[in-house]
Amino acid sequence: MSIHGKKEAVVVGGGVAGITAATLLAEAGIMVRLIEKRPLLGGRASSYLDVQTGERVDECQHGTLRCCTHLAALFTRLGISDQLRYFDSLTFIDGDGKLSNISSSWLPAPLHTSISFLIFKSLKLKDKTAIANGMLHMLRSPSKPDLDNINTAQWFKATGQTERAISRFWRPILVSACNEEPEFISCRHSFKVFRDAFLANRNGFHFGVPTKPLASLYTEPTIKFIEDRGGCVQTRTTVVKLNAYENGINSLMLQGGESICADGYIVTLQCDLIDRIIPAEIIGINPGYWEHLKDISLVPIMGVHLWFKETIDCPPALALLDRKMEWIFNRSLLYKSAENAGTFLSLVVSASRNYEGIPKDEIVKTALQEIHEVLPDTASFQPTRTAVVRWPRATLSPRPGVDGYRPGTDCGADNLFIAGEWTNTGWPSTMEGAARSGYAAATALLTRWGFSPPAAIPDLPVEGLSKFLLRKWDI
Numbered sequence: 119m120s121i122h123g124k125k126e127a128v129v130v131g132g133g134v135a136g137i138t139a140a141t142l143l144a145e146a147g148i149m150v151r152l153i154e155k156r157p158l159l160g161g162r163a164s165s166y167l168d169v170q171t172g173e174r175v176d177e178c179q180h181g182t183l184r185c186c187t188h189l190a191a192l193f194t195r196l197g198i199s200d201q202l203r204y205f206d207s208l209t210f211i212d213g214d215g216k217l218s219n220i221s222s223s224w225l226p227a228p229l230h231t232s233i234s235f236l237i238f239k240s241l242k243l244k245d246k247t248a249i250a251n252g253m254l255h256m257l258r259s260p261s262k263p264d265l266d267n268i269n270t271a272q273w274f275k276a277t278g279q280t281e282r283a284i285s286r287f288w289r290p291i292l293v294s295a296c297n298e299e300p301e302f303i304s305c306r307h308s309f310k311v312f313r314d315a316f317l318a319n320r321n322g323f324h325f326g327v328p329t330k331p332l333a334s335l336y337t338e339p340t341i342k343f344i345e346d347r348g349g350c351v352q353t354r355t356t357v358v359k360l361n362a363y364e365n366g367i368n369s370l371m372l373q374g375g376e377s378i379c380a381d382g383y384i385v386t387l388q389c390d391l392i393d394r395i396i397p398a399e400i401i402g403i404n405p406g407y408w409e410h411l412k413d414i415s416l417v418p419i420m421g422v423h424l425w426f427k428e429t430i431d432c433p434p435a436l437a438l439l440d441r442k443m444e445w446i447f448n449r450s451l452l453y454k455s456a457e458n459a460g461t462f463l464s465l466v467v468s469a470s471r472n473y474e475g476i477p478k479d480e481i482v483k484t485a486l487q488e489i490h491e492v493l494p495d496t497a498s499f500q501p502t503r504t505a506v507v508r509w510p511r512a513t514l515s516p517r518p519g520v521d522g523y524r525p526g527t528d529c530g531a532d533n534l535f536i537a538g539e540w541t542n543t544g545w546p547s548t549m550e551g552a553a554r555s556g557y558a559a560a561t562a563l564l565t566r567w568g569f570s571p572p573a574a575i576p577d578l579p580v581e582g583l584s585k586f587l588l589r590k591w592d593i
């Protein structure tokens with residue numbers, strides 16, 4: 119208890135999970151200290167400082183969907199909802215240069231995208247029939263455990279998906295949403311993506327992208343929010359260990375030796391780092407909680423950035439079919455950069471195992487070749503600056519059985535709760551999963567102290583015919 123008579127909490131890790139937990143605690147009147155080892159907040163969803171220009175550059179473009187309601191609630195809490203731009207249509211371009219969109223019509227869910235689908239140029243009728251059959255199967259499927267025993271590639275075979283339906287529809291969406299190849303995606307995860315984004319609600323698939331660098335979204339608004347409520351944010355500060363007393367934590371130690379005490383603690387480090395700072399006494403309370411962290415496989419993602427002096431006519435977000443790169447984002451358009459300021463294109467490859475060990479120049483060459491082919495007007499353009507950012511351990515692999523390795527927020531200690539997108543949120547390893555985990559940890563700590571929990575954040579409502587067709591899942 120602080121001299122102000124208020125409860126004090128420390129949140130370790132300033133990624134989306136830590137920011138969510140810290141802002142909810144601050145809102146509830148707790149004196150919060152948020153500790154982050156890097157200079158800027160956002161964690162894996164953040165930016166680096168370009169040494170040449172001094173600007174903040176996102177390590178990798180991030181996107182969200184309207185069905186990600188906990189992330190949207192965080193943006194509202196921080197007052198930055200207007201800095202996320204949602205698109206009500208997804209644009210794809212295939213290897214033959216044909217453009218297609220997925221967008222809503224007047225039809226009720228789950229039929230709202232069916233008209234755009236009927237005229238989707240990159241698929242033939244046979245592919246569309248197989249996809250419609252697959253969607254119906256997803257709508258009517260019961261929840262686990264059976265769905266978690268089979269991977270999505272097996273399900274493609276079982277439901278007669280054509281090669282083109284897989285390569286030009288299912289795979290591009292799933293690899294982007296789950297950062298994994300269909301052979302390694304549990305059907306529980308792949309079905310969830312399609313049920314939440316495409317089947318339950320007309321707006322679920324709307325794609326949101328930041329109109330500012332991620333670090334600018336998260337850093338200054340979070341610091342202001344917490345400081346306005348009496349707390350503080352310490353960046354460039356590394357926690358080296360927590361100290362235990364009986365069943366709880368009484369302090370933590372920073373690199374440099376300083377000790378910090380609080381009434382409660384929330385730790386949000388990545389699953390491959392967290393047990394380094396948790397004391398053996400706490401692990402001993404419930405060894406089963408920590409046992410399977412080493413069994414969670416992590417999957418890489420790669421971002422390729424190219425700056426051109428020319429203005430390039432490219433939509434803000436373009437999904438590439440039949441290519442090595444998966445998305446092109448026109449950050450100059452998204453950031454509303456000044457006219458004639460050139461163009462900053464950012465490309466993304468999810469589940470990018472094939473690029474580990476490939477030299478940067480070769481990756482840039484591939485990216486540039488694909489830009490030249492997809493946007494033929496750029497054929498003579500060469501970038502003035504390039505960057506390749508590889509995250510070898512970006513997100514967890516949503517393989518069958520992985521949810522059994524993902525523990526909840528309560529590790530059994532009196533005053534310590536755990537968050538992070540890898541905990542058992544029921545969601546893939548995304549910013550939404552991180553926001554949900556931060557919400558769960560803050561709720562658990564507040565409830566343990568006898569405070570009212572934060573207001574519930576509902577999912578998008580199930581609407582239209584989906585109210586009758588979508589079989590409810592128990593989790």
Ligand SMILES: Cc1cc2nc3c(=O)[nH]c(=O)nc-3n(C[C@H](O)[C@H](O)[C@H](O)COP(=O)(O)OP(=O)(O)OC[C@H]3O[C@@H](n4cnc5c(N)ncnc54)[C@H](O)[C@@H]3O)c2cc1C
Pocket residue numbers: 130131132133134135136153154155156160161162163177178179180181182355356357358386387388391395419420421509511512513537538539540547548549550551552
């Ligand atoms: C390249 C890439 C692209 C992605 N694309 C998307 C996307 O498009 N959409 C999407 O929703 N998700 C995407 N993700 C996933 C998303 O970024 C993560 O799931 C989410 O940000 C994880 O948040 P977190 O708070 O749980 O963890 P983290 O962001 O990892 O936060 C943990 C924080 O703890 C800090 N920390 C670590 N050790 C210490 C210590 N000892 N002391 C103090 N602080 C410490 C770290 O610096 C970090 O800031 C992507 C991830 C990557 C890597």
